[in-house]
Amino acid sequence: MRNPPQSLLSLTVNAAVLYLSRINHLSHLPDHIVLELFARTLEAGKLNERVLRLFMASGNEEVLSAIDALKIKIDVVAPIIPTRCHEFRLNELD
Secondary structure, rough: OOOOOOOOHHHHHHHHHHHHHOOOOOOOOOHHHHHHHHHHHHHHHHHHHHHHHHHHOOOOHHHHHHHHHOOOOOOOOOOOOHHHHHHHHHHOOO
16 A cells, blocks of 8 residues: 655754754744644754754744753853953953
8 A cells, every 4th residue: 555645844844853953943834834844843953052042032832842852952151352452361360
C-alpha cells in the first residue's frame, strides 16, 4: 500500500525546519504551528542557541513549558562595563 501524501502544512513545517536560520520571528504563526515547528526542530537536531531564542521570543506557553521540561538553558553572561572607563584603568594600575 502507498502512504498517503503529506499535507501542505506538514510540507511547510518541514521546509521551515530546514531554513530556520533565515527566519527572524515567529509572531505571525499560530501557536499550534509554532509548537509543531519546535517539535520537528528537536527531532531534526537543529536546535541551537539562535533557534532557541527564536522560539523563546515567540512567547508560546507550550513551547516555553517544553523548554523548561527539557531543562534547556541559555547561559547569559552580561558583561560588566564600567561607567567611568578612565577611572577604571587608573585604578587597575595602582
